Amino acid sequence: MKTTRKVGGGGTVPSAARLDRIVADARAAAAKREQGYREQALKIYPWVCGRCARSFTHANLRELTVHHRDHNHDNNLPDGSNWELLCLYCHDNEHQKQLEAAGGASAASGDKGGGATHSPFADLKAMLARKDAK
Ligand SMILES: [Zn+2]
């Protein structure tokens, strides 16, 4: 009688799943926090972009974002003085400016310093930036 040794009983716990959960948790917490100050800001301020003065309604409100004047997302003053409502385009622009001012290394090619370039991915970029932004 042959004893078949069992091999391959992988004792490796899929740590990726655990990591996923941590990431998901962190993301949920961040989303919740963001939801909090966003709601606050929308209560305090009129639904108008602080740059281009575009106005918003419930229909397109998701395109109106909360910008932190000092770029510190943890600095959420109850009076809202660190917040500014900006549309996705202007918000993207604002951070672009900040990046260029801070880094200056990756200069935009052929930038005339003019108006915003309206690419179909602009809002996606803004959303990604917001996700990564500290
Ligand atoms: Zn705007």
Ligand SMILES: [Zn+2]
């Ligand atoms: Zn911002």
